[in-house]
Amino acid sequence: MHDPDKGRHGAASSLMATVLLVDDDPHQRAFAALVLAEAGHSVREAGDGAEGLQLALDDPPQLIVCDVVMPRMNGYQMVAAVRAEPSICTTPVILLTSLAGRAQVRAGMTAGADDYLAKPFQPAELRDAVQALLQRRQAQFDAIAGSVMQDMDAALEEQREALGARYESQLLAEVNRKWKTDVAAGAELVFPRAALVMADLYRAVEREEGGPVPPGELLRRAHLAASDALYLFGAVHVLAHGGDLVAVFGTQDGLPPNLPQLVRAAFALQAAAGAVLGADTGPDSGRLTVAIEAGPVSLLRLHDPLHGDAGLAAVPGSTLRRALALRRVARAQGWAVAAPAPLAERVPPAVATFGRLGKVPNATGAVELLRARG
Structure with a gap:
């Protein structure tokens, strides 16, 4: 490949x-x-x-x-x-x-x-x-x-x-200047050639409810560790989507994301958040599942007129749906990091190697990515 x-x-x-x-x-x-x-x-x-x-x-x-x-x-x-x-x-x-x-x-x-x-x-x-x-x-x-x-x-x-x-x-x-671009309320951010890194971070924290660390504190620690890792490797926005954490990579001028950095970000997210969860609740390499997908992405700033706060939300679209479907398949298969086969084929061997193969409903094949080792 x-x-x-x-x-x-x-x-x-x-x-x-x-x-x-x-x-x-x-x-x-x-x-x-x-x-x-x-x-x-x-x-x-x-x-x-x-x-x-x-x-x-x-x-x-x-x-x-x-x-x-x-x-x-x-x-x-x-x-x-x-x-x-x-x-x-x-x-x-x-x-x-x-x-x-x-x-x-x-x-x-x-x-x-x-x-x-x-x-x-x-x-x-x-x-x-x-x-x-x-x-x-x-x-x-x-x-x-x-x-x-x-x-x-x-x-x-x-x-x-x-x-x-x-x-x-x-x-x-x-x-x-780069990661937290200020957007007027109601304005839409469009990334024509973006990539998503999606992880079931919030669901992972929910699974640990009742453990030795209060859920709020565990969520704060895991979210901080995951966000730091993603921003370090070039994410422009990190936001919640249901029970998942979603990071957007790319630029609004249409330049494609750096693929090796994108894959390193997925591994870094898995390791950083997993380390927080493992330290607090015990080791489990399958606790956090990360999926990588590429395609156009749009974000919208939603404003709450009563409380005066606002936040970014992902606009429903094909890229987001494919990422969610891939993440679900990866979770079911017990994979840590997964990518669609066409994207995985372009990953340099020094960055990641291929593990098992899978199938995403109504989409291309899925590939388990393993961190390259010497």
Whole structure:
């Protein structure tokens, strides 16, 4: 179902870049440098954050890959220092760490990181993450070139200043500017080429009613963990739909979501919410079921004139119905993560492997997705 060489090494449109690699562990640094060099990137290395920051200032790289736990200046401190320097503040940064807890992830994204890979990582995971950030950066520059008919240097400087201001408070800015788009009451948000990640989170909490943790507190913890994981991997909205939690990925201008990031978000959601439920009520890998579906999605802001509050709701449509049907099939089969077969066939093997096959009523075949392991 896959072309391994294409999935691992990308198409001819792969972008090459100068990458600054910062890691105090010489063995881990050598491994990551080899992966990046084999992908065609030019790699410079530093043994800690202070040395890495100086190298970045002396000769700005196009992308930085940085470990978190280092002497003198750790990864969080280095990212914050990079964002504070006008000459390098827009440089994409990927953090590498074995600290996979939610607090550590939030700290990295708050400092200004663009992506986050947990150690140990597969070579293709690092290549995919680097390529995705380079393509996003290139798309930003291409958009400027296509829309601004004035001096290119002035346009790039304006974009650099806007990005610098955005990264002063990375997590809050992302929530307000990208993830929590403000919509007037009654207005409809249309995503022509969106994707949904749906999980039976609220039903899972209901199944634990009567346990040692009050249902309200358990719901709060599970919802927070799930939302953090989804927003970290690029969701633009997370909302309730019946007993399910639904995350919307995509843009209103019709650009398709990043498929590897979408699948990683599904695994991260399953793990994050499952960890909360398991810690409070006992381990059960089948407690939470996640389904992935793609297609057009519309959201509507509903307003309560009596209480003055409002919230987003998913407009009923074919994509939402397919996602719900897929989630039900996955729950019945005992799968953790499921996707329709046409979408699953495009998932790189370094991101996920295929498990069992199933059938969704009045739809395409369903595939169980298993997290790729080394």
